[in-house]
Amino acid sequence: MPKNRVEAFSDGIFAFAATLLILNFAVSGHPLGQQLVGIWPSYVAYAVSFITIGIIWTNHHTVMHQLAHVDRFFLMVNVLFLMLIAFIPFPTRLLALNLQSEGAEAAALAYGVTLTSTAILFNVLWRYSASGRRLLRHDADQEVVDGITRSYIIGPIVYFAATLIALVSPIVSAGLYAAIAVFYVLESSIFGRRS
Amino acid sequence: MPKNRVEAFSDGIFAFAATLLILNFAVSGHPLGQQLVGIWPSYVAYAVSFITIGIIWTNHHTVMHQLAHVDRFFLMVNVLFLMLIAFIPFPTRLLALNLQSEGAEAAALAYGVTLTSTAILFNVLWRYSASGRRLLRHDADQEVVDGITRSYIIGPIVYFAATLIALVSPIVSAGLYAAIAVFYVLESSIFGRRS
Amino acid sequence: MPKNRVEAFSDGIFAFAATLLILNFAVSGHPLGQQLVGIWPSYVAYAVSFITIGIIWTNHHTVMHQLAHVDRFFLMVNVLFLMLIAFIPFPTRLLALNLQSEGAEAAALAYGVTLTSTAILFNVLWRYSASGRRLLRHDADQEVVDGITRSYIIGPIVYFAATLIALVSPIVSAGLYAAIAVFYVLESSIFGRRS
Amino acid sequence: MPKNRVEAFSDGIFAFAATLLILNFAVSGHPLGQQLVGIWPSYVAYAVSFITIGIIWTNHHTVMHQLAHVDRFFLMVNVLFLMLIAFIPFPTRLLALNLQSEGAEAAALAYGVTLTSTAILFNVLWRYSASGRRLLRHDADQEVVDGITRSYIIGPIVYFAATLIALVSPIVSAGLYAAIAVFYVLESSIFGRRS
Numbered sequence: 001m002p003k004n005r006v007e008a009f010s011d012g013i014f015a016f017a018a019t020l021l022i023l024n025f026a027v028s029g030h031p032l033g034q035q036l037v038g039i040w041p042s043y044v045a046y047a048v049s050f051i052t053i054g055i056i057w058t059n060h061h062t063v064m065h066q067l068a069h070v071d072r073f074f075l076m077v078n079v080l081f082l083m084l085i086a087f088i089p090f091p092t093r094l095l096a097l098n099l100q101s102e103g104a105e106a107a108a109l110a111y112g113v114t115l116t117s118t119a120i121l122f123n124v125l126w127r128y129s130a131s132g133r134r135l136l137r138h139d140a141d142q143e144v145v146d147g148i149t150r151s152y153i154i155g156p157i158v159y160f161a162a163t164l165i166a167l168v169s170p171i172v173s174a175g176l177y178a179a180i181a182v183f184y185v186l187e188s189s190i191f192g193r194r195s
Numbered sequence: 196m197p198k199n200r201v202e203a204f205s206d207g208i209f210a211f212a213a214t215l216l217i218l219n220f221a222v223s224g225h226p227l228g229q230q231l232v233g234i235w236p237s238y239v240a241y242a243v244s245f246i247t248i249g250i251i252w253t254n255h256h257t258v259m260h261q262l263a264h265v266d267r268f269f270l271m272v273n274v275l276f277l278m279l280i281a282f283i284p285f286p287t288r289l290l291a292l293n294l295q296s297e298g299a300e301a302a303a304l305a306y307g308v309t310l311t312s313t314a315i316l317f318n319v320l321w322r323y324s325a326s327g328r329r330l331l332r333h334d335a336d337q338e339v340v341d342g343i344t345r346s347y348i349i350g351p352i353v354y355f356a357a358t359l360i361a362l363v364s365p366i367v368s369a370g371l372y373a374a375i376a377v378f379y380v381l382e383s384s385i386f387g388r389r390s
Numbered sequence: 391m392p393k394n395r396v397e398a399f400s401d402g403i404f405a406f407a408a409t410l411l412i413l414n415f416a417v418s419g420h421p422l423g424q425q426l427v428g429i430w431p432s433y434v435a436y437a438v439s440f441i442t443i444g445i446i447w448t449n450h451h452t453v454m455h456q457l458a459h460v461d462r463f464f465l466m467v468n469v470l471f472l473m474l475i476a477f478i479p480f481p482t483r484l485l486a487l488n489l490q491s492e493g494a495e496a497a498a499l500a501y502g503v504t505l506t507s508t509a510i511l512f513n514v515l516w517r518y519s520a521s522g523r524r525l526l527r528h529d530a531d532q533e534v535v536d537g538i539t540r541s542y543i544i545g546p547i548v549y550f551a552a553t554l555i556a557l558v559s560p561i562v563s564a565g566l567y568a569a570i571a572v573f574y575v576l577e578s579s580i581f582g583r584r585s
Numbered sequence: 586m587p588k589n590r591v592e593a594f595s596d597g598i599f600a601f602a603a604t605l606l607i608l609n610f611a612v613s614g615h616p617l618g619q620q621l622v623g624i625w626p627s628y629v630a631y632a633v634s635f636i637t638i639g640i641i642w643t644n645h646h647t648v649m650h651q652l653a654h655v656d657r658f659f660l661m662v663n664v665l666f667l668m669l670i671a672f673i674p675f676p677t678r679l680l681a682l683n684l685q686s687e688g689a690e691a692a693a694l695a696y697g698v699t700l701t702s703t704a705i706l707f708n709v710l711w712r713y714s715a716s717g718r719r720l721l722r723h724d725a726d727q728e729v730v731d732g733i734t735r736s737y738i739i740g741p742i743v744y745f746a747a748t749l750i751a752l753v754s755p756i757v758s759a760g761l762y763a764a765i766a767v768f769y770v771l772e773s774s775i776f777g778r779r780s
Contacts, residue, residue: 005592005646007200012600015207019215019281020604032289032298036305047278054274058267061200072643072777076770079639083632086604094617103617110621185271192267202395210402214410214476227484227493231500242473249469253462256395380466387462397590405597409605409671422679422688426695437668444664448657451590575661582657 003070006078007061013082014057017089018050024093044178045096049088051181056085056118059152063126066145068137077125084118095174104170111177112163119155126152198265201273202256208277209252212284213245219288239373240291244283246376251280251313254347258321261340263332272320279313290369299365306372307358314350321347393460396468397451403472404447407479408440414483434568435486439478441571446475446508449542453516456535458527467515474508485564494560501567502553509545516542588655591663592646598667599642602674603635609678629763630681634673636766641670641703644737648711651730653722662710669703680759689755696762697748704740711737 025042027035070078091114094107129135130145158180166173220237222230265273286309289302324330325340353375361368415432417425460468481504484497519525520535548570556563610627612620655663676699679692714720715730743765751758 005596008203008593009596009600009642011200011204012207012597013604015204016211016601016604017607018277019208019211020607022212022215022281022284023218023608025285027289030297031301032293032296033301033304036289036301046282050278050281051274054271054277057204058270072773075643076639076773076777079636080770082603082639083635086607086635087631089607090610094612094621098617101617102615106616106618106621109618185275188267188271192271203398206395206399207402210399211406213472214403214406217407217410217476217479218413220480222484225492226496227488227491228496228499231484231496241477245473245476246469249466249472252399253465380470383462383466387466398593401590401594402597405594406601408667409598409601412602412605412671412674413608415675417679420687421691422683422686423691423694426679426691436672440668440671441664444661444667447594448660575665578657578661582661 003064003067006070006075007064010060010064010078010082011057013086014053014060017086018053020089021046021049021092024089024096039096041099042096045092045099048178048181049092051185052115052177053085053088055181055184056122059122062148063122063129066137066140066148067129067135069135071135074125074129074135077121077128081118081121081125084114084121087114088118095177099171099174104174105166108166108170108173109163112159112166112173115177116156116159116163119152119159123152123156198259198262201265201270202259205255205259205273205277206252208281209248209255212281213248215284216241216244216287219284219291234291236294237291240287240294243373243376244287246380247310247372248280248283250376250379251317254317257343258317258324261332261335261343262324262330264330266330269320269324269330272316272323276313276316276320279309279316282309283313294366294369299369300361303361303365303368304358307354307361307368310372311351311354311358314347314354318347318351393454393457396460396465397454400450400454400468400472401447403476404443404450407476408443410479411436411439411482414479414486429486431489432486435482435489438568438571439482441575442505442567443475443478445571445574446512449512452538453512453519456527456530456538457519457525459525461525464515464519464525467511467518471508471511471515474504474511477504478508480504489561489564494564495556498556498560498563499553502549502556502563505567506546506549506553509542509549513542513546588649588652591655591660592649595645595649595663595667596642598671599638599645602671603638605674606631606634606677609674609681624681626684627681630677630684633763633766634677636770637700637762638670638673640766640769641707644707647733648707648714651722651725651733652714652720654720656720659710659714659720662706662713666703666706666710669699669706672699673703684756684759689759690751693751693755693758694748697744697751697758700762701741701744701748704737704744708737708741 024046025039027039029035091107091111094103095111098104098107126148130149133140133142133145136145158176162173162176162180165176219241220234222234224230286302286306289298290306293299293302321343325344328335328337328340331340353371357368357371357375360371414436415429417429419425481497481501484493485501488494488497516538520539523530523532523535526535548566552563552566552570555566609631610624612624614620676692676696679688680696683689683692711733715734718725718727718730721730743761747758747761747765750761
């Protein structure tokens with residue numbers, strides 16, 4: 001299968017999963033203005049998940065850009081990876097609705113387990129492709145490849161740590177999920193400009 | 196990242212956000228015919244938001260057409276911009292359901308803040324790309340570029356004004372959001388024809 | 391704007407509107423088997439609307455295939471046309487849920503008005519493009535162009551007739567919407583094969 | 586119609602249908618942690634349907650890759666086929682919610698009938714294209730073509746068998762649907778690697 005069809009299918013799921021986050025918003029009761037202020041965790045959760053999906057989408061393209069072709073094993077891991085991307089709206093809603101209730105711990109755990117699994121599968125996808133230069137383009141620079149390998153290993157570790165923290169303090173855990181997204185935005189703002 | 200992948204991802208979110216507007220429709224109670232007439236604000240809100248998203252999509256392509264490439268800062272601002280596009284269905288529903296109730300002011304404010312923020316981020320996206328011709332194509336005409344810069348500055352001003360008016364009269368504010376969309380449709384009908 | 395971006399955006403809305411039809415399904419109560427049989431109008435409505443959207447999508451590509459380029463007027467009519475395509479899931483649900491109740495007439499009217507308006511806008515889109523060969527490719531065969539013009543005029547007439555019949559008998563009207571879809575499927579099955 | 590537009594439309598529906606599966610998740614009541622464990626059939630159903638759609642998507646591309654062009658009959662069968670793909674989220678939800686209740690048999694039957702019909706239509710799509718090499722590329726290897734024909738015949742048989750088993754034991758039937766998906770994942774893991 002040509003890799004551009006894998007990109008089209010993946011892009012569709014990334015874009016759709018991000019857009020479906022909007023369905024997590026609901027208000028009921030009066031007055032409306034007060035309701036709209038009261039659901040602030042929903043806005044934060046929406047922004048964090050949308051940006052996180054945007055970052056993963058960017059990284060997914062970095063991977064695809066290094067590949068010459070894909071095989072059936074890659075396709076299957078990619079489907080499992082996309083299955084987790086499409087799952088993100090559910091723990092996002094859980095976190096938004098339960099951040100200030102007894103369900104905060106379970107919600108923060110669900111969110112963290114989802115993101116940690118996504119990060120692990122993403123590493124599997126990349127390492128399978130890069131190991132022995134299995135699926136790489138002939139002109140892929142080995143230094144760039146090794147740099148990608150090193151930088152992607154951080155994701156699962158950071159998300160797993162934030163997940164464990166949910167057992168102690170769900171609110172700190174949720175704050176860390178947000179901080180990871182903010183870090184990437186700031187880092188791109190500072191280092192991602194074309195001079 | 197090649198810019199065509201940014202276009203594909205962005206087009207996906209534009210298309211999904213516009214199509215998701217349909218989920219704002221709901222009827223309950225009897226008789227059905229009367230219900231369908233009674234939800235007229237939903238039809239207006241649907242049309243205004245769909246056309247507005249369509250207009251922003253057209254403008255987004257005008258921007259992309261002038262670019263030679265994108266960098267990580269552009270990508271990040273684009274994700275934040277798309278996050279607001281995907282958010283539009285929520286204030287649209289608020290406005291449709293509350294136009295004739297006590298929640299009209301809050302709903303009109305929410306709609307206006309969303310559209311004003313979208314217009315501001317769109318200007319950031321363009322000005323970052325055009326400033327010092329940072330991301331522009333070599334053959335991009337500087338006069339066209341300056342014309343785009345001038346025309347896009349109007350968006351945030353008009354939407355901010357309509358938002359402020361919501362504090363005085365939500366219905367006038369909502370009428371202005373509609374008028375902006377109608378203006379663009381008429382303007383395209385008159386000046387957008389190929390001779 | 392290159393016409394392939396218009397196709398991508400339009401394809402997204404066609405595909406998404408068709409897929410959203412699935413959200414019209416709901417069962418409640420017991421036993422499940424009986425419920426699943428009882429919602430047969432939902433299956434029929436789903437199939438008719440999905441096939442209808444598929445047929446319109448095919449016709450939309452026939453139009454795009456004849457064009458060399460698009461202008462802003464075309465883009466705006468296309469957005470209005472897509473706005474109606476994305477609206478189809480709502481009257482589909484109305485018809486599915488009210489086919490056997492007092493709301494049948496209103497539902498059949500809503501469905502018919504939507505499809506008639508879609509067919510009219512589609513004719514506007516085509517006639518604007520073809521009139522004086524305004525947007526056509528240089529190699530577009532005038533006989534083919536005239537044939538398309540003739541065949542598309544039938545759509546609004548047939549749908550308008552079926553809509554009027556809803557005032558007398560909603561069930562006959564709904565049957566006609568289904569018959570139009572079935573007709574196209576059969577016609578393609580018989581005449582659409584490559585010899 | 587060029588076949589790449591058929592691919593884009595089909596990819597869109599595959600991606601949306603898979604992503605819409607997330608809307609099947611819902612929790613209510615307390616405590617949240619217990620609820621999240623209690624809905625385990627929803628996770629399994631989500632994974633099985635997502636992977637199944639991913640596998641069918643892969644196979645659909647295998648078909649498209651062998652074709653030189655498409656005709657209107659192919660387009661129409663493809664629309665009917667996509668109609669079934671987009672339908673999958675509904676029986677998935679039925680199975681997830683009723684696996685442990687009286688509705689298990691009806692849900693397992695609905696799931697099986699959907700997947701069996703999908704597999705049959707997929708065979709019609711392929712056999713129509715390959716019969717007499719009607720739509721095939723000139724360079725399509727006849728041995729590969731015959732191999733595809735042989736391998737695709739298994740789908741309807743296996744799904745039909747699993748559907749019949751639902752009449753005796755819905756849980757065994759559901760287990761078989763899962764086993765088919767797991768089999769493909771394992772088979773790809775073992776035989777789908779580039780050496």
